[in-house]
Each structure stands twice: as C-alpha cells, then as structure tokens.
Amino acid sequence: MSPTHQAGDTAIPEKPCAYRAQLLYFRARPGDTPEDGSTVWLSDGLLVVEGGRIAQVGDYRQLAPSLGADVPVVDWRGKLIVPGFIDTHIHYPQTDMIASPAPGLLPWLEKYTFPTERRFENPDYAAEVARFFLDELQRCGTTTALVYCTVHAGSAEAFFTESHARNLRMAAGKVMMDRNCPEFLRDTAESGARDSETLIQRWHGKGRQMYALAPRFAPTSSEAQLAVCGELAQRYSDVFIQSHVAENQAEVKWVGELFPGHRSYLDVYDHFGLLRRRSVYGHCIWLDDVDRRRMHETGALAAHCPTSNQFLGSGLFDFAAAQATGQPVSLATDVGGGSSFSMLQTMNEAHKVARLSGYHLSATTMFYLATEGAAQSLDLGGQIGTLAAGAEADFIVLDPQATPLLARRTAASESLEELLFALAMLGDDRAVAASYAAGRKLHQREDRPARNS
Known part of the structure; x- marks a missing residue:
C-alpha cells in the first residue's frame, strides 16, 4: 500500500470538522472585474465539513463562535483551500x-x-x-x-x-x-x-x-x-x-x-x-x-x-x-x-497555448475551468467543483510557500490573480499540501503539516 492511501481510511467521517485557511471557489465564470460576484475569496475563511459534505463556509470570525466546543479546527492558515x-x-x-x-x-x-x-x-x-x-x-x-x-x-x-x-x-x-x-x-x-x-x-x-x-x-x-x-x-x-x-x-x-x-x-x-x-x-x-x-x-x-x-x-x-x-x-x-x-502544470501550458494564438487566459479563469466550470459542464454542478454548502467535500490545500521560488514570488503578490498565476506557472504536485475526498484526507505532504487548534 502506498504512503498516500492507507487501508481503512476512506469511511466518511460523520463528526463535523472545520478547516481554517484562505478559501477560494466560484459561483460563475470570472468576469473582467473582481467585483462581479463570480469569485468567492476569503482571506481568513472557515470551511465546516460534516458527513462527507460541506456544511458551512464563510469568514472565520463570523462562523467560529457558532462552532461547538467539540468541533476540531484544522489550521491551514497561510495556505489556500480550493475545490478539488x-x-x-x-x-x-x-x-x-x-x-x-x-x-x-x-x-x-x-x-x-x-x-x-x-x-x-x-x-x-x-x-x-x-x-x-x-x-x-x-x-x-x-x-x-x-x-x-x-x-x-x-x-x-x-x-x-x-x-x-x-x-x-x-x-x-x-x-x-x-x-x-x-x-x-x-x-x-x-x-x-x-x-x-x-x-x-x-x-x-x-x-x-x-x-x-x-x-x-x-x-x-x-x-x-x-x-x-x-x-x-x-x-x-x-x-x-x-x-x-x-x-x-x-x-x-x-x-x-x-x-x-x-x-x-x-x-x-x-x-x-x-x-x-x-x-x-x-x-x-x-x-x-x-x-x-x-x-x-x-x-x-x-x-x-x-x-x-x-x-x-x-x-x-x-x-x-x-x-x-x-x-x-x-x-x-x-x-x-x-x-x-498536475492540473497546475496543465494550466501553465494552457496559458502558453492561448498566448501563441493571441488569447489571454487568466489564472482565475483557469482555476474556474478546472473546478466549477468543469462541474457545470459535466452536469455535476453543486456536487463537486465548489466549496458551497451542500456540496460533496472534495477539496485541496495549496501551499504558496511550497518551493523557495514560489514562496518568494507569492510573497510579492498584490492580487488574487497574481497569487493564482504564480501557483499555475510555478506550481506542481509539491504545491498540494493535502487532498480531501468526501471529507476524508487521502493525501498530505509530510513536510507541510496542518495545525490543530
């Protein structure tokens, strides 16, 4: 059995668990301005998972007080949670x-x-x-x-x-x-x-x-x-x-x-x-x-x-x-x-292919195509590709400091587009700190642990 997948670890966890990090998902294809409402980006967000589905999503300060004392909070601060x-x-x-x-x-x-x-x-x-x-x-x-x-x-x-x-x-x-x-x-x-x-x-x-x-x-x-x-x-x-x-x-x-x-x-x-x-x-x-x-x-x-x-x-x-x-x-x-x-490497190449034909493919659009956009086109909207409440809890944790070069570039990012673009151009499997399916963690880089709070 590989170190990524351990026998007996795939039963859906019934008890709620919360995850604190930056959160990103989409309601629609991103438009020309970040204010069009298509993109949800929470700089300090909380994702609550229960029974293999997303129960709540929102700003940490607003949601945290309503959590029960027995709900563990996995601390992924400094990292970005996106749909799988x-x-x-x-x-x-x-x-x-x-x-x-x-x-x-x-x-x-x-x-x-x-x-x-x-x-x-x-x-x-x-x-x-x-x-x-x-x-x-x-x-x-x-x-x-x-x-x-x-x-x-x-x-x-x-x-x-x-x-x-x-x-x-x-x-x-x-x-x-x-x-x-x-x-x-x-x-x-x-x-x-x-x-x-x-x-x-x-x-x-x-x-x-x-x-x-x-x-x-x-x-x-x-x-x-x-x-x-x-x-x-x-x-x-x-x-x-x-x-x-x-x-x-x-x-x-x-x-x-x-x-x-x-x-x-x-x-x-x-x-x-x-x-x-x-x-x-x-x-x-x-x-x-x-x-x-x-x-x-x-x-x-x-x-x-x-x-x-x-x-x-x-x-x-x-x-x-x-x-x-x-x-x-x-x-x-x-x-x-x-x-x-790697879908991050795929985004890297997709951007270059688009440029060769005179088209600009933004990083925000590429992340949309790899998540919500694909889910909608596959008739799976609301099930996967999103962090919205009610969806199946398939999500991943991206690490902007996964490599020295990525850390140096993302530290200078001044917008969501710059952050995502750096992840797409410089990221690969090393940028994936953890992967979850139906609320169960199936992969985690040992050198990128979360903190339980």
Missing part, C-alpha cells in the same frame, strides 16, 4: 508509458500505447496500476477525473474497485475498439456493448462511481459499434460519453476516408447520437466554427489537453473561437500523451 481539481480526459493504462518518444500521434499509438495496454489483460497488473494512478491524482490535487480504461472489462473493474474503496467521485469506462487496432486489443460491436452494459449496471451510481461509454476514437470503431454505443447512450441517458476528435491532421484525414459523406469528424459522432450533455471529447483542435457551435447546441464538452498537444505536436487549441461560438471547454492532462498528472 477535475481532469476531464486521462488514460490510466498509459501511466507506465508517459514520456515515451514518437514523431506523432499515430506512430506513438502503434509503438507504445497498444503494447502497454495489452498488459491489462492481467487483472493483478491492472489493479496495481490503478492504485498508483489514483495515488498520483491525489498527490496532484485531482479529486475527479474522466478516465479511459483499456478494451479489457477487467481493467475497468480494477479501476472502479480501487476508486470505490477510496470513495472518490470518478467516471471511467472500458474502451471500445473493433477495427484498425491490434487483434489482441479488439472487441466486437456486440461484445463491446455487452461488456459496457454489464459495467454500467454494476458500477454506475455505486457509491460515487460513474460510468463513461468510451469508443476510443472513430477510426477504431466500425459504424456498427458506434451505433450500439449510441443506443446505450440513449438507454442510459445519465452515463457519460468520452472519445477523441480532431486531435491531429493526419487523423482527421483518415476519418474522412473511413466515413465518407459526413460533413466533419465531429459529425460522425453526431450521426450516431453521441453528442449530448455529459459527452466529453478530447482535443477538438481541428474543428471549424460549425462544429464548435454544434458542441454548444448539444452541450458536448471539449477537453483541452495542452501538454499532450504540444508533446505530440498536434496543434494549438483555439480559445478565441471557442469563446465566440460558445463551445464548452475544460482542462485535461491526457496522461500518457500528456506529460504531467
């Missing part, structure tokens, strides 16, 4: 192949991805990777993710078993692939649908687990498989859908050859009923405004994966076009194409 990060696109089976060199997406899949994913036919291996993967997410402050498993149903079983044991709010699904992939990773339209439905019935809504139908991407699914996936999406309307679209120009050309007669790559998914609320598409680089508006109309979410897009040379996501068309956008690591589990 939400990663909308990540592959747990690719943990062991992160940082693998290749000239582009398709060769990278052939040389590294498919051989690595073959190992998940072994349930013991899948379980070990799931444990390490979830430890890494917790260490980096990610408390919810949309996770790809492999084509093996057992890989999803292993993931959900470990996630459920930790009481995490996670969505995951078995990949569906019935063509254009190695035989050892191939299912059929019938078996893929059967395995997916069995997993939905077993895991969707069990505790905090959620299922995501996962056709890998259009080239590896036949029309028959996409059709049955659409049928499952209609039958189980509250499950998620996740796939890839328009990541790479060679891939876009290939889809045009495989699916002639469709207006675009995105239109293939639309044709099979796979664009709706709770559908999440990774990358969305090589789309046009018609596609972007269609995502807005259907509520389908774009998962922007900046570290992956730069690592594989796929292209630059167009934030200005997304904003102009109303295309919903979130942030994602896309490990193992992405080179970091």
Whole structure:
C-alpha cells in the first residue's frame, strides 16, 4: 500500500470538522472585474465539513463562535483551500508509458500505447496500476477525473474497485475498439456493448462511481459499434460519453476516408447520437466554427489537453473561437500523451497555448475551468467543483510557500490573480499540501503539516 492511501481510511467521517485557511471557489465564470460576484475569496475563511459534505463556509470570525466546543479546527492558515481539481480526459493504462518518444500521434499509438495496454489483460497488473494512478491524482490535487480504461472489462473493474474503496467521485469506462487496432486489443460491436452494459449496471451510481461509454476514437470503431454505443447512450441517458476528435491532421484525414459523406469528424459522432450533455471529447483542435457551435447546441464538452498537444505536436487549441461560438471547454492532462498528472502544470501550458494564438487566459479563469466550470459542464454542478454548502467535500490545500521560488514570488503578490498565476506557472504536485475526498484526507505532504487548534 502506498504512503498516500492507507487501508481503512476512506469511511466518511460523520463528526463535523472545520478547516481554517484562505478559501477560494466560484459561483460563475470570472468576469473582467473582481467585483462581479463570480469569485468567492476569503482571506481568513472557515470551511465546516460534516458527513462527507460541506456544511458551512464563510469568514472565520463570523462562523467560529457558532462552532461547538467539540468541533476540531484544522489550521491551514497561510495556505489556500480550493475545490478539488477535475481532469476531464486521462488514460490510466498509459501511466507506465508517459514520456515515451514518437514523431506523432499515430506512430506513438502503434509503438507504445497498444503494447502497454495489452498488459491489462492481467487483472493483478491492472489493479496495481490503478492504485498508483489514483495515488498520483491525489498527490496532484485531482479529486475527479474522466478516465479511459483499456478494451479489457477487467481493467475497468480494477479501476472502479480501487476508486470505490477510496470513495472518490470518478467516471471511467472500458474502451471500445473493433477495427484498425491490434487483434489482441479488439472487441466486437456486440461484445463491446455487452461488456459496457454489464459495467454500467454494476458500477454506475455505486457509491460515487460513474460510468463513461468510451469508443476510443472513430477510426477504431466500425459504424456498427458506434451505433450500439449510441443506443446505450440513449438507454442510459445519465452515463457519460468520452472519445477523441480532431486531435491531429493526419487523423482527421483518415476519418474522412473511413466515413465518407459526413460533413466533419465531429459529425460522425453526431450521426450516431453521441453528442449530448455529459459527452466529453478530447482535443477538438481541428474543428471549424460549425462544429464548435454544434458542441454548444448539444452541450458536448471539449477537453483541452495542452501538454499532450504540444508533446505530440498536434496543434494549438483555439480559445478565441471557442469563446465566440460558445463551445464548452475544460482542462485535461491526457496522461500518457500528456506529460504531467498536475492540473497546475496543465494550466501553465494552457496559458502558453492561448498566448501563441493571441488569447489571454487568466489564472482565475483557469482555476474556474478546472473546478466549477468543469462541474457545470459535466452536469455535476453543486456536487463537486465548489466549496458551497451542500456540496460533496472534495477539496485541496495549496501551499504558496511550497518551493523557495514560489514562496518568494507569492510573497510579492498584490492580487488574487497574481497569487493564482504564480501557483499555475510555478506550481506542481509539491504545491498540494493535502487532498480531501468526501471529507476524508487521502493525501498530505509530510513536510507541510496542518495545525490543530
């Protein structure tokens, strides 16, 4: 068992506990001025948690007198409590192949991805990777993710078993692939649908687990498989859908050859009923405004994966076009194409990608996209991504003094934007002092302890 996750420590604590720190969460997408009411920032706040949910939130001086004498106060002063990060696109089976060199997406899949994913036919291996993967997410402050498993149903079983044991709010699904992939990773339209439905019935809504139908991407699914996936999406309307679209120009050309007669790559998914609320598409680089508006109309979410897009040379996501068309956008690591589990590092790269296309992405907006914004786009608003009363108590503690350079820069910060920008540009897993899920602490840096008062 890793030092991050200890057996028996995941039962929801029923007794109330309070946390004192700076508090930050959002009511809406941040506007141009800090006075628009979208951002809640308390310089000396108190967060009261009971039964795995947030019971109260407010200014310490106002709330503290009402606390019972038996309610412990965990003192995180000097640090910042924010909602747990939400990663909308990540592959747990690719943990062991992160940082693998290749000239582009398709060769990278052939040389590294498919051989690595073959190992998940072994349930013991899948379980070990799931444990390490979830430890890494917790260490980096990610408390919810949309996770790809492999084509093996057992890989999803292993993931959900470990996630459920930790009481995490996670969505995951078995990949569906019935063509254009190695035989050892191939299912059929019938078996893929059967395995997916069995997993939905077993895991969707069990505790905090959620299922995501996962056709890998259009080239590896036949029309028959996409059709049955659409049928499952209609039958189980509250499950998620996740796939890839328009990541790479060679891939876009290939889809045009495989699916002639469709207006675009995105239109293939639309044709099979796979664009709706709770559908999440990774990358969305090589789309046009018609596609972007269609995502807005259907509520389908774009998962922007900046570290992956730069690592594989796929292209630059167009934030200005997304904003102009109303295309919903979130942030994602896309490990193992992405080179970091850290959402702070992902913000760092997202800012740079935006600048290269002439768009300024503020730190406040990036923190919103990684918390409240993602939750709203996933139909999980009010449950996660917020510190508002009634929400599930998934939150993290960020340390502005985690490294000497970060401490020096944040000491000179004159606004919330400067503080968050320093955390995004200079922070990584070391800046996460602790991670909590449903009110239970699942990770804490030993060199960054809290004080009980």
